[in-house]
Amino acid sequence: MNMLTDEQVKAYREQGYLALDDMFTAEEVNEAKDALRAIVDTYAFNPEISEYVPPRNTNVNQAGAIFRAKDQAGLFFQTESGYQPDPARKDEIDGHIRKFMHFEHAAPIFEKIVFSHPRTQPILRTLLGEAPVLFQSMALLKPPGGVEKPWHQDNAYFSTGNPDAVIGTWIALDDAAVENGCMHFLPGAHRRGPLRHHHTSDCEILPDRLDLSLAVPVPLRAGGIIFFHGNAPHQTPPNHSNQRRRALQFHYRTAGNATVDRQTYDQIFHEPDGTPASCAAALPNNL
Numbered sequence: 001m002n003m004l005t006d007e008q009v010k011a012y013r014e015q016g017y018l019a020l021d022d023m024f025t026a027e028e029v030n031e032a033k034d035a036l037r038a039i040v041d042t043y044a045f046n047p048e049i050s051e052y053v054p055p056r057n058t059n060v061n062q063a064g065a066i067f068r069a070k071d072q073a074g075l076f077f078q079t080e081s082g083y084q085p086d087p088a089r090k091d092e093i094d095g096h097i098r099k100f101m102h103f104e105h106a107a108p109i110f111e112k113i114v115f116s117h118p119r120t121q122p123i124l125r126t127l128l129g130e131a132p133v134l135f136q137s138m139a140l141l142k143p144p145g146g147v148e149k150p151w152h153q154d155n156a157y158f159s160t161g162n163p164d165a166v167i168g169t170w171i172a173l174d175d176a177a178v179e180n181g182c183m184h185f186l187p188g189a190h191r192r193g194p195l196r197h198h199h200t201s202d203c204e205i206l207p208d209r210l211d212l213s214l215a216v217p218v219p220l221r222a223g224g225i226i227f228f229h230g231n232a233p234h235q236t237p238p239n240h241s242n243q244r245r246r247a248l249q250f251h252y253r254t255a256g257n258a259t260v261d262r263q264t265y266d267q268i269f270h271e272p273d274g275t276p277a278s279c280a281a282a283l284p285n286n287l
Ligand SMILES: O=C(O)CCC(=O)C(=O)O
Pocket: 138, 140, 142, 149, 154, 181, 234, 235, 236, 247, 249
């Protein structure tokens, strides 16, 4: 069953993204938020089941403290850079988390949203042309003061053999607006193909490669979703509000679109002149 109109499919293909409000119920949203909180309560400073990696003393985006589960493959969560978690104040940590990864089996609500949701699964199937296969799960919880995620294409972080057969989904768990860091897109820019990425405070497309006057904020109510092409350049600004902006992000591919090695991907994901464009191939900004 296709839950999209022909116009919506066309808009996705032309713009590179499609936002739909009211995809998930308030109960589903609340259950997901509670389940994220439960992960923090379970694993933060609990050395029997988690490893603690203190924050690194740099201003790069991925420098926050990490709590890595020992009993769930790949699951970890990380605080916003600049925050020092205190074992005596475990209750505060949840409010400073920037991201979770590989948490899709941590609670039944995540498994439902990711693998069997009756509304999203048919849409993914329509947009991908075949059954979706999850290959990355993240939750992005930009806390108050949380910094920008600069412009990038998610395919720069991946290495699947067919970058066209990659779709991201971004699900708002709080109302997302410009002030607290909603998603921004450049309509149609996915059709430019791979754009070179550089390492700055993050892995990003340098702003002079993009016409940022064409950027469109995509505010979303809690329970809404954005489907976006793996080549769609996107960004989220800092959170200038005093409210968190929590979101789930899942990436899907087709079954045959497996990961390839670095050398092969450099020959697939490159600029028109052949320059490899992925984050793995990125140079520091000053080189
Ligand atoms: O949710 C955010 O702040 C940005 C998410 C994003 O663009 C990403 O992780 O690829």
